[in-house]
Amino acid sequence: MxxxxxxxxxxxxxxxxxxxxxxxxxxxxxxxxxxxxxxxxxxxxxxxxxxxxxxxxxLGQEGRLLAPQVNGRDTGWDSALDLVAARFRQAVEQHGPDSVGFYLSGQMLTEDYYVANKLMKGFIGSANIDTNSRLCMASTVAGHKRAFGTDTVPGTYEDLEEADLIVLVGSNLAWCHPVLHQRILAARAARGTKLVVIDPRRTASCDQADMHLKLRAGSDVALFNRLLAALYEGGALDADYLRHVEGLGAALEAAFAADAAVTGLEATEIAEFCDLWRRTGKVVTVFSQGVNQSSSGTDKVNAILNCHLATGRIGKPGCGPFSVTGQPNAMGGREVGGLANMLACHMDLENARHRAAVQDFWGAPAMPDRAGLKAVDLFRAAGDGRLKALWIIHTNPAVTMPEADAVRAAIKACDFTVVSDITAATDTARLADVLLPAAAWAEKDGTVTNSDRTISRQRAVLPPPGQARADWDILADVGRRMGWAAAFDYQSPAQIFREHAALSGLAGRFGLDFDISGLSGLSDAGYDGLAPVRWPVSRRRGGRFFADGRFYHPDGKARMLPVRCQPPAAAPDREFPFRLNTGRIRDQWHTMTRTAQSPRLSGHLGEPFADIHPDDAAKLGIKPADLLRLRSPHGQAILRARITADVQPGDLFVPIHWTGETAPSARIASLVAAVTDPVSGQPDSKASVAAAECFQASWYGFAVSCRPMTPGTDYWALARSETGYRAELAGSAPLRDPEAAARQLFAMPDAAIQMMTDSRKGIARVALHQGGRLAAALFIAPQPIAVRRSYLAGLPGSCTSGVLTGQPPEDLPDAGPLVCACFNVGANTILRAIETGGLISAADVGAALQAGTGCGSCRSEINALLARRRCKPAAE
The missing domain is CATH 3.30.200.210 (Phosphorylase Kinase; domain 1)
Incomplete structure (x- = not known):
C-alpha cells in the first residue's frame, strides 16, 4: 500500500x-x-x-470457468485430476507413450511450459508436445538452426533505433507490434532512418515508408536472391566475415539462377531496393508471419539470413535479421523445448549427449530420441485414433488450425480430451471431456521472454476466481498422480525457474547459446523482484551474438543455404481463382477470448470481412457492404466485403479472429489447407486457394441489446458495445414475422414493443422496452442496413423513444465509427475537428483530440480522413 x-x-x-x-x-x-x-x-x-x-x-468474470468439469458437470479437483492421470497412464500402458499428446500455447508462462515439457518428454517419454507457436514462428526456428546451428535471435530493440535502413518483410508492424513501429518512427524522425515495406498488400505500415515493394505473394525468396546477387555484383560482400561462413558459392549460384520477374515487381523497383540495401551500412530486416507462414517459410528465412551473413551485417549495433514473435511467450516456449522437435534449453532432441544430460538432470525414466508429432500431424493422429489422450492448454485449435473443421472433428473423435482454459465458451472447450479452470493473466506468476530475448516477470495482482489454478500447479499435480511425486514436487514458480536456469547451465557447458544459469541462485525474494533481463545471463558469455563470427555448428561457422523460389502448393484455377491470405487486425487478439470483452476494442472493426480488389468485385457484382461467400476445398465462410486496392487483383485478405462464439460463418481457418513447410512443419496460412461470390441474402439486419443475443441466422457477428451488445445479421430465407424474430433473438417474450414496418419495401424496425427503458432493437431491410451504428450501440438501457429513426437527433453529435481505440475517438469527431479547427496533419489532430498519440496505429486512418477532407468539393 x-x-x-x-x-x-x-x-x-x-x-x-x-x-x-x-x-x-x-x-x-x-x-x-x-x-x-x-x-x-x-x-x-x-x-x-x-x-x-x-x-x-x-477482466470481467462473465463466462469464466470456475470449477473443473467432467462431461459438462462441475466436480472437484481431486476427481478431475485423478481421471486425467488415470486416462493418460492407461493410454501409455496399453498403447505406448506416443499415444498421448500435449498442445500448448504462447499464452503460457515459461514455468508452465517447463513443467509440461518435463512431464511429456522426460516422464511420459514422448515428444508429442507441440504449441501454437508452430503456427507462428517455427520456420524462423528452423531457419536459425540451419544458418546458426541454434535458434538464436541476434537482434535487439535498440538496433531498430541505430539502423539507417529498416526493411519490414511480411510484417504489418504498425498494427501487429505497434509499440515497436513507434520506436522505428521516432528513430526515423530523429535520424532519418529509411523504411522499406515488402508485402503483397498495402498496410498501415506503408503509410510512412520510403518504399513499398508490393511483390507477388510467396515470391520473397526470388527478391532476396536478387538482393544477394546484387550485393555480390556491387562488391558489398564482407570477405573477412565470410571466413566464418560456409556455403557462399552454392548460395550465390542459386541466387544468380533466380528469376526476379516472378515477384511481379518492376526491374527498376528491385534495382532501387538492392542499391539502397547495398549502400547502407546499418540494415535491420524485420520479418514475421508473412515470411514464416508459408510452405517455403524456412527458405524465406534463410534467403534473408544469407544477405546479412554475406555482408557481415549481423550482431552489430543497428544491423541484423530480426524475427518478431507473435505471442507474449513464444520465445519462452522455444527456450524450454516446447516444440515437438526440440529439447530444453536449445539442446537437440536427437543428440544423444544432450538427451542423456537432460535425462540425468531430471532423473527421468525415459526420453524420446526422435521428434514428436508437429501440430498438423498431432491433430490428424487424434482424428485417426493413434492418439488416445490429448491435453490442450490455453489455445483454440478448433478455430486456429488449418482445415479447422477437420481439426474440430478430430478433437471430438479423440478418446479422451482435456482442455485447460479460463472459459468453457470456446470452440475447443466445448469438445472436451474434462475442462480445467486455469488462472488468467493478472492472476498468475511467472516469466515471459519477448522477441529480443528479454525475460520479464508477469506478476499476479488479482486472486483467481472460483477454483482456478496456475497451469504449472495443475500439470505438476497430474505428474504426481501419475507416480512421479518427487520430480513434480513444486511449491512455487520461483522453484521451477531456478530449476530451468540450472538446466540451462548444461546447455552453456555444451557451448550453446541459451544459458541463464547466472539466475539459478535467485532467492524467492530475488525472483519476486526480478527486473527485465536479456539472456544469456552466465559467467561464460553475455551481450550480443554473432558479431564475433562465433556460431553453433560443430565447426563454429555459419551456413549460407542455396534457396530457390518454390511454386505454391496449390495454384488458383478456374474453380478456385483467388489466393487467400489471412492475418491480424489492429485491436483484436487471436480468437478474442480476452479482447472481445472490451467494447472499445470491438468498435474499430466489429465484424469479419474480406478485402477484395475493385476489379475482382466488379467482375463478381460485389458492391460495398455486400456479404461475400468464400469457398475452398476444405470449407466455406461468409464475411462482409471490403472493396479496396490495398490487396492485389486475385488476392483476398481475411482476419483470423472470429469463432463459433462470435461469428460462426467466419471461422476462416476452415478454408485454409493443411499444407506445411517440409523443414519447419509450419502451416501455410497465406496461400490457400478459394472461390468467391456474392451471398444472396433475402434480408440484412442490425441489432443492439443490453444483454447477449442468440442469433441462428446464416450470417451473424456479435460484438460488445458500451451498453451491451451489437450484431450484424443476414439470412437467405425470407423473414416473415419481424416481431417474433426480434422476441426470439433477444429472448424477451414479454417486453413492450415499438415497431415500424413497410412490407412492400421489406423494411422492419423493432424496439423492445423493459421498465420504461430500451432493452433491444432490430433493424431489417432487403439491403445492407444504413443506420448510425455507433449511435444506436449506445442506446440500450436509456429512456429514448426515438430509436427507430436509426439516426441521432440533429443536436446530438455522432462520434462515428471508431478510429482511435486508445482514446476512443470516432471518424466524425476527427472530421469535424479538421473542418472547424483547420487541421492539416495527423500531428494537428493529435494535439486537438489525442487521436493517434497513443500507440499511433490509427495514424494511417487519420491521414486518410485528412486526404478525404482535402479532396472534398467546395460546394459540398
Missing amino acids: TAGGTPAEVRSACPYCGTGCGLLLRPDGQGGLEVRGDPDHPANRGRLCSKGLALGET
Whole structure:
C-alpha cells in the first residue's frame, strides 16, 4: 500500500504480442485494474498499444470457468485430476507413450511450459508436445538452426533505433507490434532512418515508408536472391566475415539462377531496393508471419539470413535479421523445448549427449530420441485414433488450425480430451471431456521472454476466481498422480525457474547459446523482484551474438543455404481463382477470448470481412457492404466485403479472429489447407486457394441489446458495445414475422414493443422496452442496413423513444465509427475537428483530440480522413 492507503502499483508484462511491454498495474478494489505502461521497461518505455491500454476492460468474470468439469458437470479437483492421470497412464500402458499428446500455447508462462515439457518428454517419454507457436514462428526456428546451428535471435530493440535502413518483410508492424513501429518512427524522425515495406498488400505500415515493394505473394525468396546477387555484383560482400561462413558459392549460384520477374515487381523497383540495401551500412530486416507462414517459410528465412551473413551485417549495433514473435511467450516456449522437435534449453532432441544430460538432470525414466508429432500431424493422429489422450492448454485449435473443421472433428473423435482454459465458451472447450479452470493473466506468476530475448516477470495482482489454478500447479499435480511425486514436487514458480536456469547451465557447458544459469541462485525474494533481463545471463558469455563470427555448428561457422523460389502448393484455377491470405487486425487478439470483452476494442472493426480488389468485385457484382461467400476445398465462410486496392487483383485478405462464439460463418481457418513447410512443419496460412461470390441474402439486419443475443441466422457477428451488445445479421430465407424474430433473438417474450414496418419495401424496425427503458432493437431491410451504428450501440438501457429513426437527433453529435481505440475517438469527431479547427496533419489532430498519440496505429486512418477532407468539393 502507498502512504495514502491506495494499493501500490505492481510491475508486470503485457499478455499480447511478442513485444513484451512492461505494465504498471493497480487493483481498483472492485475486481478490476488500472493499467499503464511502465516507463522503465526497456521494451516499451511507457508506451502501450490499444489492446494494452484496454486490458482493464477485459477482466470481467462473465463466462469464466470456475470449477473443473467432467462431461459438462462441475466436480472437484481431486476427481478431475485423478481421471486425467488415470486416462493418460492407461493410454501409455496399453498403447505406448506416443499415444498421448500435449498442445500448448504462447499464452503460457515459461514455468508452465517447463513443467509440461518435463512431464511429456522426460516422464511420459514422448515428444508429442507441440504449441501454437508452430503456427507462428517455427520456420524462423528452423531457419536459425540451419544458418546458426541454434535458434538464436541476434537482434535487439535498440538496433531498430541505430539502423539507417529498416526493411519490414511480411510484417504489418504498425498494427501487429505497434509499440515497436513507434520506436522505428521516432528513430526515423530523429535520424532519418529509411523504411522499406515488402508485402503483397498495402498496410498501415506503408503509410510512412520510403518504399513499398508490393511483390507477388510467396515470391520473397526470388527478391532476396536478387538482393544477394546484387550485393555480390556491387562488391558489398564482407570477405573477412565470410571466413566464418560456409556455403557462399552454392548460395550465390542459386541466387544468380533466380528469376526476379516472378515477384511481379518492376526491374527498376528491385534495382532501387538492392542499391539502397547495398549502400547502407546499418540494415535491420524485420520479418514475421508473412515470411514464416508459408510452405517455403524456412527458405524465406534463410534467403534473408544469407544477405546479412554475406555482408557481415549481423550482431552489430543497428544491423541484423530480426524475427518478431507473435505471442507474449513464444520465445519462452522455444527456450524450454516446447516444440515437438526440440529439447530444453536449445539442446537437440536427437543428440544423444544432450538427451542423456537432460535425462540425468531430471532423473527421468525415459526420453524420446526422435521428434514428436508437429501440430498438423498431432491433430490428424487424434482424428485417426493413434492418439488416445490429448491435453490442450490455453489455445483454440478448433478455430486456429488449418482445415479447422477437420481439426474440430478430430478433437471430438479423440478418446479422451482435456482442455485447460479460463472459459468453457470456446470452440475447443466445448469438445472436451474434462475442462480445467486455469488462472488468467493478472492472476498468475511467472516469466515471459519477448522477441529480443528479454525475460520479464508477469506478476499476479488479482486472486483467481472460483477454483482456478496456475497451469504449472495443475500439470505438476497430474505428474504426481501419475507416480512421479518427487520430480513434480513444486511449491512455487520461483522453484521451477531456478530449476530451468540450472538446466540451462548444461546447455552453456555444451557451448550453446541459451544459458541463464547466472539466475539459478535467485532467492524467492530475488525472483519476486526480478527486473527485465536479456539472456544469456552466465559467467561464460553475455551481450550480443554473432558479431564475433562465433556460431553453433560443430565447426563454429555459419551456413549460407542455396534457396530457390518454390511454386505454391496449390495454384488458383478456374474453380478456385483467388489466393487467400489471412492475418491480424489492429485491436483484436487471436480468437478474442480476452479482447472481445472490451467494447472499445470491438468498435474499430466489429465484424469479419474480406478485402477484395475493385476489379475482382466488379467482375463478381460485389458492391460495398455486400456479404461475400468464400469457398475452398476444405470449407466455406461468409464475411462482409471490403472493396479496396490495398490487396492485389486475385488476392483476398481475411482476419483470423472470429469463432463459433462470435461469428460462426467466419471461422476462416476452415478454408485454409493443411499444407506445411517440409523443414519447419509450419502451416501455410497465406496461400490457400478459394472461390468467391456474392451471398444472396433475402434480408440484412442490425441489432443492439443490453444483454447477449442468440442469433441462428446464416450470417451473424456479435460484438460488445458500451451498453451491451451489437450484431450484424443476414439470412437467405425470407423473414416473415419481424416481431417474433426480434422476441426470439433477444429472448424477451414479454417486453413492450415499438415497431415500424413497410412490407412492400421489406423494411422492419423493432424496439423492445423493459421498465420504461430500451432493452433491444432490430433493424431489417432487403439491403445492407444504413443506420448510425455507433449511435444506436449506445442506446440500450436509456429512456429514448426515438430509436427507430436509426439516426441521432440533429443536436446530438455522432462520434462515428471508431478510429482511435486508445482514446476512443470516432471518424466524425476527427472530421469535424479538421473542418472547424483547420487541421492539416495527423500531428494537428493529435494535439486537438489525442487521436493517434497513443500507440499511433490509427495514424494511417487519420491521414486518410485528412486526404478525404482535402479532396472534398467546395460546394459540398
